[in-house]
Every structure is written in C-alpha cells, then in structure tokens.
Amino acid sequence: MIKAKGYAALSATTPLVPYTFERRDPKEHDVVIDIKFCGICHSDIHMTKDEWKFGSMYPMVPGHEIAGVVSAVGSKVTKFKVGDQVGVGCMVDSCRECTNCKQELENYCIPGSTLTYSAPEKDGSGITQGGYSNVIVTNEDFVLRIPDGLPLDKAAPLLCAGITTYSPLKHWKAGPGTKVGVLGLGGLGHMATKIAVALGAEVTVISHSDKKREDAFKFGAHKFINTKNADEVTANALYFDLIINTVSSADLEMMSLLSLLKLDGSMVNVGAPEKPLSINVFPLLLMRRSLSGSAIGSIKETQEMLNFCAQHKISPEIEVIAPDQVNVAFERVLKSDVRYRFVIDMARL
Numbered sequence: 234m235i236k237a238k239g240y241a242a243l244s245a246t247t248p249l250v251p252y253t254f255e256r257r258d259p260k261e262h263d264v265v266i267d268i269k270f271c272g273i274c275h276s277d278i279h280m281t282k283d284e285w286k287f288g289s290m291y292p293m294v295p296g297h298e299i300a301g302v303v304s305a306v307g308s309k310v311t312k313f314k315v316g317d318q319v320g321v322g323c324m325v326d327s328c329r330e331c332t333n334c335k336q337e338l339e340n341y342c343i344p345g346s347t348l349t350y351s352a353p354e355k356d357g358s359g360i361t362q363g364g365y366s367n368v369i370v371t372n373e374d375f376v377l378r379i380p381d382g383l384p385l386d387k388a389a390p391l392l393c394a395g396i397t398t399y400s401p402l403k404h405w406k407a408g409p410g411t412k413v414g415v416l417g418l419g420g421l422g423h424m425a426t427k428i429a430v431a432l433g434a435e436v437t438v439i440s441h442s443d444k445k446r447e448d449a450f451k452f453g454a455h456k457f458i459n460t461k462n463a464d465e466v467t468a469n470a471l472y473f474d475l476i477i478n479t480v481s482s483a484d485l486e487m488m489s490l491l492s493l494l495k496l497d498g499s500m501v502n503v504g505a506p507e508k509p510l511s512i513n514v515f516p517l518l519l520m521r522r523s524l525s526g527s528a529i530g531s532i533k534e535t536q537e538m539l540n541f542c543a544q545h546k547i548s549p550e551i552e553v554i555a556p557d558q559v560n561v562a563f564e565r566v567l568k569s570d571v572r573y574r575f576v577i578d579m580a581r582l
C-alpha cells in the first residue's frame with residue numbers, strides 16, 4: 234500500500250482535519266500520480282456537509298480537480314509514463330458496459346460512474362478518496378493529459394469547472410450567432426464565460442450583485458445583468474438562446490430568469506443546489522422553452538476541453554492556498570467571496 238496524507242471531513246458537521254490513509258498499490262492499468270494542486274469545487278462543500286443526502290461517506294477526502302505528475306505506472310499501462318503531467322476529474326471508473334459507456338459517455342453511466350471520492354470502489358476494496366491529498370492511484374482510462382502550456386495550478390479547475398461548462402456549451406451549440414447567458418459568476422460561471430467567448434458566442438453574465446461587473450467584461454463578456462435590478466432583467470426578456478445556470482443556491486426567481494429565453498431557448502442547470510428549484514411552468518409553455526441539466530462531461534470530451542483551453546489560452550482565475558486554509562476557503566466560497574477558484578498547493582501539506 235502507498236501511504237497518503239491529506240485533509241478529510243470526519244463528519245457532515247465538522248471542519249476538515251489533517252488525515253493519513255493508504256492508497257492501493259498500482260494494478261496493471263493503474264497510474265500513480267503525485268498530486269501537485271487540487272481545486273476547491275462548490276460540490277466539495279455540498280458533499281462534505283452531505284447536503285445532497287447522497288449518503289456521504291466519512292472519513293471523506295474531497296477533491297476532484299486534480300493536477301499532478303505521474304510517478305509510477307502499472308505493468309500494462311500504455312497511455313502514460315513517469316513524468317507526464319496529468320489530471321483526474323470527478324470520476325475514476327464506470328461500468329464500461331452500458332449503452333452510455335459504450336458511446337464514451339461514462340459521465341452518464343447507467344449504474345453510475347465511480348466518483349473520485351465518497352464512492353465504493355468497483356472491486357470492493359473500499360471507498361474512493363479525492364484530491365485534497367498528496368497522491369492518487371487511478372486507472373489509466375480515467376486519467377487526462379494536461380497539454381504543454383497549461384500550468385498545473387491553473388489546469389486543476391478545468392477538470393471539473395472547465396468540463397462541466399464546456400460540455401453543455403458544445404451540446405447546445407454555443408457559437409457565432411448565439412446569445413449565451415451565464416447565470417452566476419463563480420468557479421463554473423467564469424469558466425463558462427471564457428469558454429463561450431472562445432466558442433464565438435455573444436456572452437452575458439447574469440449575476441446577483443454589481444460586484445463582479447468589471448470582472449465579467451475582463452473575462453470577455455459582452456453584456457452584464459444584475460438580477461437585483463428588475464429593469465435590467467425585463468429589458469432582456471426573450472433575448473437568449475441558451476442560459477447556463479451555475480448557481481449553487483435554489484434562491485432564484487426562475488419565472489423572470491426563464492423569461493429571458495427566446496422562443497425555443499434552453500436553460501441548462503449545472504448548479505446543484507441543496508434545495509429544489511421552484512418552477513412555474515408558464516414561461517416554459519409560452520415560448521416552448523426548455524429546462525434541462527448536464528453533468529460534468531465524458532473523458533473524451535474532457536481531453537478535448539483541455540486541448541481547447543490550451544489552444545485558446547484559456548485558464549481559470551485562481552487563488553492558491555495552503556492545505557491548512559481549506560476551511561476558511563470553504564467559508565469564503567459560501568459567501569461568494571472567491572475570485573474565482575481556490576486551488577490547494579499540495580507541496581505545502
């Protein structure tokens with residue numbers, strides 16, 4: 234076994250604490266990764282606090298925005314070698330047999346993909362543990378290559394915030410001639426903005442205060458709406474083809490937000506609030522609008538997104554922190570006081 238150290242939640246109601254544990258020795262197709270950086274996703278907060286009531290398992294080492302360097306490989310690994318710069322995102326395995334896995338859509342694996350942390354390992358060996366740690370052992374099929382030109386600290390958030398926004402933008406065909414709204418300018422929202430701009434869409438950030446107005450334009454947005462100003466909202470009725478909802482809270486005026494969509498427009502939810510959204514169906518009926526959702530992205534699409542970001546020189550705005558600052562960082566994320574992703578430097582463990 235490989236000795237590992239990191240930070241873990243021991244229960245839903247206690248702060249993260251230093252934690253030592255073991256990783257499996259690499260199997261034939263496993264890659265051992267020295268973790269250099271791990272992003273803090275709002276999902277880590279939902280999960281450690283068991284807000285989704287998915288049956289979070291403790292001790293829980295969170296973290297699914299992992300970037301590092303390969304330090305060893307199993308005897309049959311063909312895709313990676315020692316020294317490669319790699320990443321691991323939200324899943325580390327899937328059934329590989331269902332119709333969705335067969336179409337390389339492991340993120341929609343029907344029995345359920347194996348999440349990077351707080352999920353039972355397929356071989357029954359225990360519970361997966363995530364990236365707030367110094368080492369991880371992952372099957373090569375779920376490891377991503379980080380292209381040259383993307384520094385590891387800035388690459389880390391792409392493994393969740395990047396792919397979770399890239400995937401729906403591609404699926405709903407954001408590009409030249411489309412008007413895209415990005416609801417919520419946090420970790421996911423700022424990546425959605427940068428990616429949608431690079432795809433050639435006209436992009437509007439829809440935020441719940443004026444605090445991020447300037448930043449939105451810095452990230453390439455063409456317009457900004459503060460939802461607290463009713464006039465700004467009504468002036469943009471029937472405007473958007475697509476709204477990507479990245480908000481972590483259900484405290485949203487869905488009626489007025491849906492009215493921003495034009496005929497046949499879609500709002501895609503990637504935000505995953507603890508509480509249900511409250512929807513009045515009339516804005517959907519009246520303009521044949523759609524309300525849908527999207528979960529991360531496949532391994533193939535994640536690699537495509539990493540290459541796209543390297544090619545277009547897109548990367549997140551990050552604040553690098555030491556591991557012992559993780560609880561303060563959680564508090565700041567909850568107050569929307571992050572510009573725009575915390576990334577933990579594992580060298581300081």
Ligand code: NAP
Pocket residue numbers: 273274275276277279393394397416417418419420421422439440441442445479480481482484485502503504505506527528529566567569571573
């Ligand atoms: P984040 O950095 O905290 O950003 C969330 C943003 O939502 C905030 O910056 C804020 O933007 C807005 N917001 C927060 N509270 C609000 C409120 N009460 N009213 C209105 N707006 C509010 O979080 P994140 O890491 O980007 O994650 C966002 C959500 O996506 C989380 O629920 C997370 O679990 C989920 N997620 C889903 C997937 C998936 O596969 N679908 C993957 C990753 C994450 P403004 O200040 O601009 O309004």
Ligand code: ZN
Pocket residue numbers: 274275276277297323393394
């Ligand atoms: Zn995430």
Ligand code: ZN
Pocket residue numbers: 327328329330331332333334335339341342343344345
């Ligand atoms: Zn499957």
